[in-house]
Amino acid sequence: EVQLLESGGGLVQPGGSLRLSCAASGFTFSNYAMAWVRQAPGKGLDWVSTLSGSGESTFDGDSVQGRFTISRDNSKNSLYLQMNSLRADDTAVYYCVQENGVGGTWGQGTLVTVSS
Protein backbone atom coordinates (compact mmCIF):
# COMPACT_ATOMS: atom_id res chain seq x y z
CA GLU A 1 0.00 0.00 0.00
CA VAL A 2 1.30 3.43 -0.97
CA GLN A 3 1.87 5.69 2.03
CA LEU A 4 3.02 9.29 2.04
CA LEU A 5 3.72 10.99 5.35
CA GLU A 6 4.44 14.70 5.37
CA SER A 7 6.19 16.48 8.21
CA GLY A 8 7.96 19.73 8.99
CA GLY A 9 5.04 22.13 9.02
CA GLY A 10 4.53 24.71 11.72
CA LEU A 11 4.43 28.40 12.54
CA VAL A 12 7.03 30.64 10.92
CA GLN A 13 7.43 34.40 10.72
CA PRO A 14 7.15 36.28 7.42
CA GLY A 15 10.47 36.20 5.60
CA GLY A 16 11.46 32.97 7.34
CA SER A 17 12.28 29.52 6.01
CA LEU A 18 10.94 26.03 6.51
CA ARG A 19 11.74 22.60 5.09
CA LEU A 20 8.99 20.07 4.53
CA SER A 21 9.60 16.34 4.20
CA CYS A 22 7.55 13.51 2.76
CA ALA A 23 8.42 9.94 3.67
CA ALA A 24 7.23 7.48 1.04
CA SER A 25 6.65 3.74 1.32
CA GLY A 26 4.87 0.93 -0.47
CA PHE A 27 6.32 1.60 -3.93
CA THR A 28 9.61 1.99 -5.78
CA PHE A 29 10.14 5.65 -5.01
CA SER A 30 12.68 6.43 -7.73
CA ASN A 31 10.29 5.25 -10.46
CA TYR A 32 7.80 8.05 -9.86
CA ALA A 33 7.64 11.78 -10.30
CA MET A 34 6.47 13.50 -7.12
CA ALA A 35 4.71 16.79 -6.55
CA TRP A 36 3.74 19.25 -3.84
CA VAL A 37 0.24 20.74 -3.90
CA ARG A 38 -1.04 23.21 -1.31
CA GLN A 39 -4.40 24.37 -0.07
CA ALA A 40 -4.90 27.63 1.81
CA PRO A 41 -7.54 27.54 4.57
CA GLY A 42 -11.00 27.36 3.01
CA LYS A 43 -9.56 27.66 -0.49
CA GLY A 44 -8.91 25.44 -3.50
CA LEU A 45 -5.93 23.38 -4.59
CA ASP A 46 -2.76 25.06 -5.86
CA TRP A 47 0.06 23.16 -7.52
CA VAL A 48 3.49 24.06 -6.15
CA SER A 49 6.21 21.95 -7.79
CA THR A 50 6.94 18.64 -9.53
CA LEU A 51 10.18 16.67 -9.58
CA SER A 52 10.99 13.76 -11.89
CA GLY A 53 11.84 10.34 -10.51
CA SER A 54 15.53 10.77 -11.20
CA GLY A 55 15.53 14.23 -9.66
CA GLU A 56 16.91 15.77 -12.84
CA SER A 57 13.86 17.75 -13.93
CA THR A 58 11.89 20.22 -11.83
CA PHE A 59 8.85 22.30 -12.64
CA ASP A 60 7.51 25.10 -10.46
CA GLY A 61 4.29 27.04 -10.20
CA ASP A 62 4.39 30.79 -10.79
CA SER A 63 3.59 31.68 -7.19
CA VAL A 64 6.67 29.97 -5.73
CA GLN A 65 9.31 30.26 -8.43
CA GLY A 66 12.59 31.46 -7.03
CA ARG A 67 11.49 30.97 -3.40
CA PHE A 68 10.73 27.26 -3.07
CA THR A 69 12.97 24.34 -4.07
CA ILE A 70 11.79 20.77 -4.49
CA SER A 71 14.28 17.94 -4.05
CA ARG A 72 14.41 14.24 -3.29
CA ASP A 73 16.68 11.59 -1.83
CA ASN A 74 15.86 8.30 -3.53
CA SER A 75 18.11 6.40 -1.13
CA LYS A 76 15.87 7.56 1.72
CA ASN A 77 12.55 7.39 -0.17
CA SER A 78 12.00 11.01 0.73
CA LEU A 79 10.75 14.17 -0.97
CA TYR A 80 11.50 17.66 0.32
CA LEU A 81 10.33 21.23 -0.14
CA GLN A 82 12.65 24.01 0.96
CA MET A 83 10.61 27.16 1.42
CA ASN A 84 12.35 30.52 1.72
CA SER A 85 11.12 34.12 1.93
CA LEU A 86 7.79 32.91 3.25
CA ARG A 87 4.78 35.20 3.02
CA ALA A 88 1.40 35.22 4.72
CA ASP A 89 -0.23 33.93 1.54
CA ASP A 90 1.94 30.81 1.70
CA THR A 91 -0.15 29.71 4.69
CA ALA A 92 -1.66 26.38 3.64
CA VAL A 93 -1.77 22.65 4.08
CA TYR A 94 0.97 21.19 1.90
CA TYR A 95 0.32 17.80 0.33
CA CYS A 96 2.85 15.39 -1.10
CA VAL A 97 1.53 13.63 -4.23
CA GLN A 98 2.78 10.56 -6.07
CA GLU A 99 2.26 10.98 -9.83
CA ASN A 100 1.36 7.43 -10.73
CA GLY A 101 -0.49 7.80 -14.02
CA VAL A 102 -3.83 6.99 -12.41
CA GLY A 103 -4.45 10.43 -10.96
CA GLY A 104 -1.99 10.33 -8.12
CA THR A 105 -1.91 9.32 -4.48
CA TRP A 106 -1.99 12.08 -1.87
CA GLY A 107 -0.57 12.26 1.60
CA GLN A 108 -2.45 13.63 4.61
CA GLY A 109 -0.73 17.00 4.46
CA THR A 110 1.20 19.25 6.83
CA LEU A 111 0.07 22.73 7.87
CA VAL A 112 2.33 25.72 7.36
CA THR A 113 1.31 28.97 9.04
CA VAL A 114 3.17 32.17 8.19
CA SER A 115 2.42 34.83 10.75
CA SER A 116 4.13 37.25 13.10
Add this chain to the structure above:
Amino acid sequence: NFMLTQPHSVSESPGKTVIISCTRSSGSIASNYVQWYQQRPGSSPTTVIYKNNQRPSGVPDRLSGSIDSSSNSASLTISGLKTEDEADYYCQSFDSGIYWVFGGGTKLTVL
Protein backbone atom coordinates in the same frame (compact mmCIF):
# COMPACT_ATOMS: atom_id res chain seq x y z
CA ASN B 1 -1.72 29.52 -19.77
CA PHE B 2 -5.36 28.56 -19.38
CA MET B 3 -7.91 28.40 -16.60
CA LEU B 4 -10.41 25.74 -15.60
CA THR B 5 -13.76 27.09 -14.44
CA GLN B 6 -16.16 25.10 -12.26
CA PRO B 7 -19.48 26.07 -10.68
CA HIS B 8 -18.96 27.11 -7.08
CA SER B 9 -21.63 24.79 -5.79
CA VAL B 10 -24.29 22.29 -6.85
CA SER B 11 -26.95 20.49 -4.89
CA GLU B 12 -29.23 17.57 -5.54
CA SER B 13 -31.31 15.00 -3.72
CA PRO B 14 -30.25 11.46 -2.87
CA GLY B 15 -30.80 9.02 -5.71
CA LYS B 16 -30.65 11.73 -8.36
CA THR B 17 -27.92 12.52 -10.89
CA VAL B 18 -25.66 15.56 -10.82
CA ILE B 19 -23.21 16.83 -13.42
CA ILE B 20 -20.26 19.04 -12.49
CA SER B 21 -18.70 20.94 -15.36
CA CYS B 22 -15.13 22.13 -15.88
CA THR B 23 -14.59 24.57 -18.75
CA ARG B 24 -11.17 25.27 -20.22
CA SER B 25 -10.59 28.94 -21.08
CA SER B 26 -8.20 28.51 -24.01
CA GLY B 27 -6.72 25.65 -25.94
CA SER B 28 -8.50 22.37 -26.52
CA ILE B 29 -9.89 20.39 -23.60
CA ALA B 30 -8.80 17.30 -25.50
CA SER B 31 -5.15 18.31 -25.66
CA ASN B 32 -4.38 17.19 -22.09
CA TYR B 33 -6.00 14.62 -19.84
CA VAL B 34 -8.43 15.77 -17.17
CA GLN B 35 -8.50 14.35 -13.66
CA TRP B 36 -11.15 14.75 -10.97
CA TYR B 37 -10.46 14.73 -7.23
CA GLN B 38 -12.89 14.31 -4.37
CA GLN B 39 -12.17 15.98 -1.04
CA ARG B 40 -14.40 15.21 1.90
CA PRO B 41 -14.36 17.62 4.86
CA GLY B 42 -11.20 17.27 6.90
CA SER B 43 -9.58 14.82 4.47
CA SER B 44 -7.00 14.99 1.74
CA PRO B 45 -8.07 14.75 -1.92
CA THR B 46 -8.48 11.38 -3.61
CA THR B 47 -8.62 10.64 -7.31
CA VAL B 48 -12.02 9.60 -8.62
CA ILE B 49 -11.38 10.02 -12.37
CA TYR B 50 -8.11 10.08 -14.32
CA LYS B 51 -7.33 10.41 -18.02
CA ASN B 52 -10.76 11.98 -18.72
CA ASN B 53 -12.90 8.93 -18.00
CA GLN B 54 -10.93 6.25 -16.14
CA ARG B 55 -11.84 5.18 -12.62
CA PRO B 56 -9.21 4.03 -10.12
CA SER B 57 -9.96 0.73 -8.48
CA GLY B 58 -12.42 1.14 -5.65
CA VAL B 59 -14.29 4.08 -7.19
CA PRO B 60 -17.91 3.08 -7.87
CA ASP B 61 -19.21 3.17 -11.43
CA ARG B 62 -21.82 5.72 -10.30
CA LEU B 63 -19.05 8.23 -10.96
CA SER B 64 -18.06 8.86 -14.56
CA GLY B 65 -16.04 11.41 -16.49
CA SER B 66 -16.21 12.76 -20.02
CA ILE B 67 -14.99 15.58 -22.19
CA ASP B 68 -16.90 17.60 -24.81
CA SER B 69 -14.90 19.41 -27.44
CA SER B 70 -17.89 21.46 -28.60
CA SER B 71 -18.15 23.18 -25.22
CA ASN B 72 -14.44 22.76 -24.45
CA SER B 73 -15.30 21.26 -21.13
CA ALA B 74 -15.01 18.18 -18.99
CA SER B 75 -17.77 16.78 -16.83
CA LEU B 76 -18.05 14.61 -13.76
CA THR B 77 -21.35 12.78 -13.54
CA ILE B 78 -22.48 11.21 -10.28
CA SER B 79 -25.60 9.10 -10.51
CA GLY B 80 -27.63 7.51 -7.71
CA LEU B 81 -26.41 10.21 -5.33
CA LYS B 82 -25.61 9.17 -1.79
CA THR B 83 -24.95 11.33 1.24
CA GLU B 84 -21.36 10.02 1.20
CA ASP B 85 -20.85 11.82 -2.14
CA GLU B 86 -21.14 15.16 -0.37
CA ALA B 87 -17.70 16.71 -0.85
CA ASP B 88 -15.66 19.24 -2.81
CA TYR B 89 -14.71 18.17 -6.31
CA TYR B 90 -11.77 19.57 -8.28
CA CYS B 91 -10.93 19.12 -11.93
CA GLN B 92 -7.29 19.26 -12.98
CA SER B 93 -5.38 19.22 -16.25
CA PHE B 94 -1.89 20.01 -17.48
CA ASP B 95 -0.47 23.03 -19.25
CA SER B 96 2.14 22.02 -21.81
CA GLY B 97 1.77 18.50 -20.48
CA ILE B 98 3.68 19.33 -17.31
CA TYR B 99 2.26 22.20 -15.24
CA TRP B 100 -0.75 21.31 -13.14
CA VAL B 101 -3.85 23.50 -13.51
CA PHE B 102 -6.75 23.12 -11.06
CA GLY B 103 -10.31 24.28 -11.31
CA GLY B 104 -11.59 26.33 -8.41
CA GLY B 105 -13.57 23.44 -6.97
CA THR B 106 -17.28 22.64 -6.67
CA LYS B 107 -19.04 22.00 -3.39
CA LEU B 108 -21.59 19.20 -3.81
CA THR B 109 -24.43 19.15 -1.32
CA VAL B 110 -26.68 16.10 -1.18
CA LEU B 111 -29.90 17.39 0.31
